[in-house]
Each structure stands twice: as C-alpha cells, then as structure tokens.
Amino acid sequence: xxxxxxxxxxxxxxxxxxxxxxxxxxxxxxxxxxxxxxxxxxxxxxxxxxxxxxxxxxxxxxxxxxxxxxxxxxxxxxxxxxxxxxxxxxxxxxxxxxxxxxxxxxxxxxxxxxxxxxxxxxxxxxxxxxxxxxxxxxxxxxxxxxxxxxxxxxxxxxxxxxxxxxxxxxxxxxxxxxxxxxxxxxxxxxxxxxxxxxxxxxxxxxxxxxxxxxxxxxxxxxxxxxxxxxxxxxxxxxxxxxxxxxxxxxxxxxxxxxxxxxxxxxxxxxxxxxxxxxxxxxxxxxxxxxxxxxxxxxxxxxxxxxxxxxxxxxxxxxxxxxxxxxxxxxxxxxxxxxxxxxxxxxxxxxxxxxxxxxxxxxxxxxxxxxxxxxxxxxxxxxxxxxxxxxxxxxxxxxxxxxxxxxxxxxxxxxxxxxxxxxxxxxxxxxxxxxxxxxxxxxxxxxxxxxxxxxxxxxxxxxxxxxxxxxxxxxxxxxxxxxxxxxxxxxxxxxxxxxxxxxxxxxxxxxxxxxxxxxxxxxxxxxxxxxxxxxxxxxxxxxxxxxxxxxxxxxxxxxxxxxxxxxxxxxxxxxxxxxxxxxxxxxxxxxxxxxxxxxxxxxxxxxxxxxxxxxxxxxxxxxxxxxxx
Amino acid sequence: xxxxxxxxxxxxxxxxxxxxxxxxxxxxxxxxxxxxxxxxxxxxxxxxxxxxxxxxxxxxxxxxxxxxxxxxxxxxxxxxxxxxxxxxxxxxxxxxxxxxxxxxxxxxxxxx
Numbered sequence: 161x162x163x164x165x166x167x168x169x170x171x172x173x174x175x176x177x178x179x180x181x182x183x184x185x186x187x188x189x190x191x192x193x194x195x196x197x198x199x200x201x202x203x204x205x206x207x208x209x210x211x212x213x214x215x216x217x218x219x220x221x222x223x224x225x226x227x228x229x230x231x232x233x234x235x236x237x238x239x240x241x242x243x244x245x246x247x248x249x250x251x252x253x254x255x256x257x258x259x260x261x262x263x264x265x266x267x268x269x270x271x272x273x274x275x276x277x278x279x280x281x282x283x284x285x286x287x288x289x290x291x292x293x294x295x296x297x298x299x300x301x302x303x304x305x306x307x308x309x310x311x312x313x314x315x316x317x318x319x320x321x322x323x324x325x326x327x328x329x330x331x332x333x334x335x336x337x338x339x340x341x342x343x344x345x346x347x348x349x350x351x352x353x354x355x356x357x358x359x360x361x362x363x364x365x366x367x368x369x370x371x372x373x374x375x376x377x378x379x380x381x382x383x384x385x386x387x388x389x390x391x392x393x394x395x396x397x398x399x400x401x402x403x404x405x406x407x408x409x410x411x412x413x414x415x416x417x418x419x420x421x422x423x424x425x426x427x428x429x430x431x432x433x434x435x436x437x438x439x440x441x442x443x444x445x446x447x448x449x450x451x452x453x454x455x456x457x458x459x460x461x462x463x464x465x466x467x468x469x470x471x472x473x474x475x476x477x478x479x480x481x482x483x484x485x486x487x488x489x490x491x492x493x494x495x496x497x498x499x500x501x502x503x504x505x506x507x508x509x510x511x512x513x514x515x516x517x518x519x520x521x522x523x524x525x526x527x528x529x530x531x532x533x534x535x536x537x538x539x540x541x542x543x544x545x546x547x548x549x550x551x552x553x554x555x556x557x558x559x560x561x562x563x564x565x566x567x568x569x570x571x572x573x574x575x576x577x578x579x580x581x582x583x584x585x586x587x588x589x590x591x592x593x594x595x596x597x598x599x600x601x602x603x604x605x606x607x608x609x610x611x612x613x614x615x616x617x618x619x620x621x622x623x624x625x626x627x628x629x630x631x632x633x634x635x636x637x638x639x640x641x642x643x644x645x646x647x648x649x650x651x652x653x654x655x656x657x658x659x660x661x662x663x664x665x666x667x668x669x670x671x672x673x674x675x676x677x678x679x680x681x682x683x684x685x686x687x688x689x690x691x692x693x694x695x696x697x698x699x700x701x702x703x704x705x706x707x708x709x710x711x712x713x714x715x716x717x718x719x720x721x722x723x724x725x726x727x728x729x730x731x732x733x734x735x736x737x738x739x740x741x742x743x744x745x746x747x748x749x750x751x752x753x754x755x756x757x758x759x760x761x762x763x764x765x766x767x768x769x770x771x772x773x774x775x776x777x778x779x780x781x782x783x784x785x786x787x788x
Numbered sequence: 789x790x791x792x793x794x795x796x797x798x799x800x801x802x803x804x805x806x807x808x809x810x811x812x813x814x815x816x817x818x819x820x821x822x823x824x825x826x827x828x829x830x831x832x833x834x835x836x837x838x839x840x841x842x843x844x845x846x847x848x849x850x851x852x853x854x855x856x857x858x859x860x861x862x863x864x865x866x867x868x869x870x871x872x873x874x875x876x877x878x879x880x881x882x883x884x885x886x887x888x889x890x891x892x893x894x895x896x897x898x899x900x
Contacts, residue, residue, distance in 0.1 A: 233863075233865060233866060233869075236866065236869045236870045237869070239870070240841070240869060240870070240873045240874075243873070243874060243877055244837060244841070244873070244877060246877075246881075247833075247834070247837055247877050247880060247881055248834060250881055250884060250885070251830035251831075251833055251834050251884060252830055252834075255888065364860070364861065365860065365861065365862050366858075366860060366861020366862055367861075369858070369861055369862060369863060487863055487866070488848075488855050488863070488865070489844075489845060489848035489855055489865060490845075490848065490849075500845075500849075501845055501846070501849055504845040505842065505845065508841055508842075532889065535885050535888065535889075536885060538881070539878070539881040539882060539885050542874075542877045542878050542881045543878050545874075546873075546874025546875065546877060546878060547874075549874065550870065550871055550874065553866075553870050687823065687827055767815075767816060767819070770819055770823070771815075771819060774819065774822055774823055774826065775819075775822075776892035776893070776895060776896050778892065778893065778896040779896055779899060
C-alpha cells in the first residue's frame with residue numbers, strides 16, 4: 161500500500177476536528193471537578209458515546225480485523241469479550257462505584273479501606289496499566305501515519321501526542337468528553353460504511369466463505385511482492401513464482417504448520433525464520449519457476465510476480481490454513497495450542513475480566529450524576545459497542561477473499577486501511593480518507609482517556625493527596641495540567657521504542673494486569689463486607705505484581721534469545737507467561753479471600769462504606785466521597 | 789480540607805431510615821438484604837451470558853455438524869457468536885437495569 165493523498169487528508173481533518181473540539185471545550189472547564197470528572201454532570205447518552213469512543217482503540221479498529229483475517233473464527237471471541245466486559249461492569253461495578261463518588265480508582269482504594277498506603281499501591285498500578293495501554297496506541301499512530309503518508313514513524317507519534325495533550329490540558333475530563341463522543345461517531349461511521357459498501361460491491365457476506373471452501377486462498381489478481389533477505393514464505397501448495405533477475409532461497413519441505421519457529425504459537429509472537437530444518441536445500445531462482453509446497457526463506461532483496469489464481473503465499477505471522485479450518489472453531493489460533501477447548505475458555509476469561517479493571521474506563525463512570533445514570537450509561541455502551549463490533553470481522557473476512565497478498569507481506573494489520581481502495585475511483589479514495597480518519601480517532605480518543613487517568617494519578621493522587629494535601633484547588637489544577645504534559649511526553653518517548661511489539665499483544669497485557677489487580681479489588685470491595693485491608697492490599701500487589709512480572713519476562717524473551725530458547729522448551733510455562741490472567745486472577749482472589757478469613761477484622765466503618773456503595777439515591781442519604 | 793467519607797444524612801423521616809443510615813444492627817440487616825438481592829440478580833444475569841459463551845466451544849467439540857451449517861452463505865457459528873451475541877448482551881443489560889431499579893425502589897418504599 162503506497163502513500164495516499166486521500167488518507168493524509170482524512171488524518172489531517174480528524175486531527176483538526178479533535179483540536180478544535182478540545183479548544184472549544186476549554187471555555188467550559190474551570191474547576192478541578194471539571195477537569196477530573198466533568199463536574200459529574202454528563203448524561204448517559206453522551207457518557208456512553210465517550211466511554212465507547214475511549215474504549216475502541218487501535219486494537220479494536222485495526223487489530224481485530226487483522227486478526228480475523230489471520231486466524232478466522234476463533235478471533236471472534238475478542239470483540240464479543242471486549243463488549244461482554246461491559247455487561248459485567250454493569251452488573252457488578254457501575255452503580256456502586258458511582259455512588260462512592262470519588263475522582264480516581266486510588267481514591268476508591270483509600271476511601272473504602274481508610275488507608276492512605278493503599279492509595280499509593282493503587283497509583284503505581286494505575287501508572288503501569290496506563291503506560292502499557294498507551295504504548296500500543298502510540299505505535300498504531302506511528303504506523304498509520306507512516307503507511308498513509310510515507311512520513312517517518314516518529315511524526316505520527318509526535319502529532320498524536322500534541323493533539324492529545326492539547327485536548328487534555330485544555331479541557332480535562334470535560335473537554336475530552338466532547339472530543340471522545342465526536343470520535344466515537346467518526347469511528348462507527350468509518351468502520352460500518354466502507355464494510356457495508358464492500359459487501360454490496362463484492363457479492364454479500366458469503367463471499368469469503370463461498371469462493372474456496374475447504375481450499376487455500378488463491379490470488380484474485382497477478383500480484384507483485386517485494387521481499388527482503390530473511391523474509392519467510394509458506395507455500396501451502398506448489399506455486400508458480402516469477403522472479404525478476406535471480407534470487408537465492410532456502411527451501412524445505414517440512415509442513416510449514418509444524419516446522420519449529422515457522423509459525424507463531426500465540427497471536428503476535430515475533431517469529432524467527434525457520435532454522436535450517438530437515439531436508440532443506442538452497443535453490444537459485446530465476447524467471448518463471450514452479451516451487452513445490454514448503455517453506456522458503458529469501459536470501460536477499462527480490463521482486464517476485466505471482467500470477468493470478470496461484471495459491472497465495474503466507475508470510476511468517478499467519479499459519480497457512482485452508483478456508484475450512486480458518487472458518488471453523490478451533491482453527492489455527494485455538495487449535496495450534498493442543499488444548500483447544502481449554503485455550504478458548506481461558507481466552508474468554510482474560511478478555512471479559514480485563515475490561516472491568518481498566519482505571520481509565522472506570523473513572524468515566526464518576527462523570528455521571530448518579531448510580532441510575534451510571535447503569536444506563538453502561539447499558540448504552542453495550543448498544544454502541546455491539547453496533548461497532550459487528551463490522552471489524554467483516555473487514556477481516558473480506559480481506560481474505562479480496563486481498564490475500566496481505567498474508568505474504570505480513571500486512572494483515574492494515575486490512576482496514578487497504579480494502580476501501582479496492583472499490584476504485586473517487587469512492588475508493590473517499591472511503592480511504594474516511595477509514596484513515598477513523599483510525600486516527602481510535603488512537604487519539606483512547607490516548608486522551610489514558611492521559612486523563614495518568615494525569616489524574618500524578619496530579620490528584622500523588623501531588624494533591626500524597627505530597628501536598630494542603631494545596632489549593634488552583635494549584636491542583638495546574639498540577640493536573642503539568643502531569644498531563646509530562647505523561648504525554650513520556651508516553652510518546654516510550655512509543656518510539658515499542659516498534660517490535662504487536663499492538664494487540666501490548667493491549668492484552670494491560671488487560672491482564674488490570675484483571676489481576678483492580679478487578680478483584682472492586683468486586684470484593686463492593687460486595688464482600690469481610691474483606692480486610694491487609695488481604696485486599698496483598699491481593700492487589702500479588703495479582704498485579706505477578707501479572708506484570710510474567711509480562712516483563714515475555715518482553716525480555718522477545719529481546720533475548722537465551723530466555724526465548726528456555727521458554728520454547730517449556731511451552732506450557734511460555735503460554736501462561738504470555739497469557740497470565742488465567743493464573744493471576746484466581747491468585748489475587750484467593751489471596752484476598754484467604755487473607756480475610758485467616759486474619760479477620762474488616763476496617764472500621766465498613767458498614768458506612770457499604771451504605772454509601774449500595775443505598776439507593778432515592779433515600780436521600782447521598783454524599784460523594786469528594787463532594788464538588 | 790473537606791471532611792471525607794462521612795455520611796451527612798438529612799434528618800431521617802422514619803425509624804427504618806434512621807436505623808439504616810446510622811448503621812445499627814437492624815440497619816445492617818436491611819443493608820445485607822438489599823445487597824443479597826442485588827447480588828443474586830447480577831449473578832443470575834452473568835450466569836446466563838457465560839452459559840451462552842461457554843456452550844459454543846463445548847458444542848463445537850461434542851457435536852461437530854453444527855459447525856458446517858450455513859446461513860445465506862455464512863457459517864452459523866459466525867452468525868451466533870459474531871452477530872447474535874450483541875443483541876443478547878443488550879437484552880440482558882436492559883433486563884438487569886429494570887430489575888435493579890425495581891429492587892432499589894422496593895427497598896426505598898420499605899424504609900420510608
């Protein structure tokens with residue numbers, strides 16, 4: 161996909177709209193309460209649009225479609241799980257959390273247990289989760305701008321950082337509420353309209369399933385690939401290749417799906433080119449040749465033409481599955497693990513539970529006037545997310561039929577940005593601009609929410625509560641703004657360094673840490689009177705700590721071959737380290753429950769706290785933890 | 789600094805409300821009853837959705853034929869998971885919000 165004027169125009173338009181809306185909202189944001197919780201006056205419809213706008217990040221807008229294109233049916237658990245998280249949020253957290261009436265999740269941690277030390281622990285986790293979640297958004301920004309305009313990666317990161325910091329320092333929570341609801345509208349329009357038109361134009365939803373059921377994808381047109389040295393191709397069948405000049409390749413017959421290192425065990429693993437396996441041999445390719453099925457590693461740069469109707473070559477990141485196994489349950493994603501049913505269940509659990517612990521999402525429920533509005537907000541979010549999440553799989557499935565060259569180029573992540581141009585003419589260009597604008601809205605809206613959460617943790621929790629409890633309201637607001645600039649700059653700087661990690665994997669890690677720390681804290685803190693302060697803190701530290709540790713180990717493994725070798729031998733351990741929620745969430749719960757039962761003694765005043773959490777507003781007992 | 793975390797109730801209008809807001813033993817029983825009803829409602833709704841999710845991989849394991857059914861060219865498995873999940877979520881959410889508000893209202897009437 162080359163740079164496109166239309167896509168650049170789309171990006172610029174969305175950036176301008178976001179900045180203008182942020183500046184417009186600046187006029188209405190004055191008090192600390194405006195900045196932290198939009199003066200607790202956001203009606204459910206607006207808040208639901210803002211929550212959805214914030215939640216639908218680059219992983220949802222670009223990542224899900226790319227994963228569906230790669231792995232098929234099994235990926236549908238991701239969007240469904242992302243949406244289902246809000247059902248659980250509605251059922252167990254939204255109403256009581258709003259009644260508590262704090263500014264941040266650390267406020268809840270301190271207030272519920274009367275423990276300032278608990279706040280500090282919670283602040284650290286808010287910062288860890290926030291930065292983990294911010295990095296992939298920065299990466300998506302850099303990549304999208306790079307693909308759309310040909311400008312270097314850092315330009316995208318810098319532009320997005322400026323847009324987001326402007327909106328957050330200008331209007332705080334109140335400002336970004338407006339910006340995020342606009343961005344939600346942009347995203348749902350940008351995903352549904354092109355997908356709908358593509359379906360109409362290319363023969364309905366059955367297209368990707370009908371064309372080659374039970375067979376491998378074939379190229380719908382003659383395709384030119386530009387390969388570089390070390391690039392790996394899987395040829396699922398004998399394939400005709402027309403090499404310009406000549407090229408040296410290492411070819412092996414080994415079934416690519418079982419060749420060690422040739423495919424990814426987990427979504428997004430960075431695979432090494434297959435080490436010379438049994439029966440491999442060097443071939444010198446020139447002109448038109450038929451290469452037998454197998455794996456080949458290119459020896460250097462080359463331009464390769466593959467004629468129309470040939471089986472599409474697959475790159476290193478996607479297992480070369482035929483359409484029957486791609487479209488059926490337990491395909492290349494879940495089936496590859498050896499325990500497909502177990503894998504699927506743990507995947508569902510991790511995705512659904514993660515949402516409930518995300519601090520930047522939870523704070524949005526403090527912006528509603530009361531618990532009734534908070535519940536209705538969560539319900540509206542379910543409606544809006546459902547309307548959105550139907551579409552990314554459509555893109556992914558169509559991508560398989562319409563542009564399988566993305567497999568060989570390892571560009572499945574860009575499928576949403578690429579497909580609209582297949583409509584051709586001015587319509588294709590217009591839609592290209594629309595999806596580019598949607599992608600820009602996706603990472604800026606999530607980043608601005610994260611920045612409010614990070615700036616709130618630093619400006620409100622660390623400065624206003626911990627370091628200078630006596631600071632005036634004015635100074636607290638300044639602290640919030642300074643923290644927003646600092647956190648934005650730091651996130652941008654870190655964003656320049658995460659190029660080699662996969663977007664959805666990074667987001668998954670933020671989910672795992674949140675699911676193992678704040679999720680048990682909120683559920684037990686709200687519903688279980690006997691929870692003790694010590695046990696709750698132990699659970700949060702243990703769950704959040706082990707999840708972070710597991711993830712950092714996986715990150716180190718990506719960078720260090722020795723650790724990666726060790727993990728490759730202990731495959732069960734590697735799976736758990738990469739997807740730790742299945743172990744760390746029960747661990748955190750167990751620590752909280754056992755700790756409270758073995759050394760009973762809930763914090764004093766727990767009855768008053770529970771009244772605050774559960775008493776219906778109609779009783780008129782209402783009092784916010786931070787009255788404003 | 790403002791006082792935090794304290795309830796500042798208006799003069800209670802009934803003995804039930806007073807017991808409740810002052811967290812006497814009787815008030816504690818009221819609160820426990822309210823929390824139990826709300827929690828039972830939430831767990832019930834959550835169970836329905838988790839059963840819907842969990843049943844699908846199980847069905848695909850024990851009874852393969854359903855994975856080969858088509859609806860207008862699209863596998864039924866895709867339609868059930870990728871499309872029907874969302875209306876089900878909204879329906880369950882709406883059911884919950886209605887029932888939870890009813891529970892809150894009944895509780896308020898009880899204390900008034």
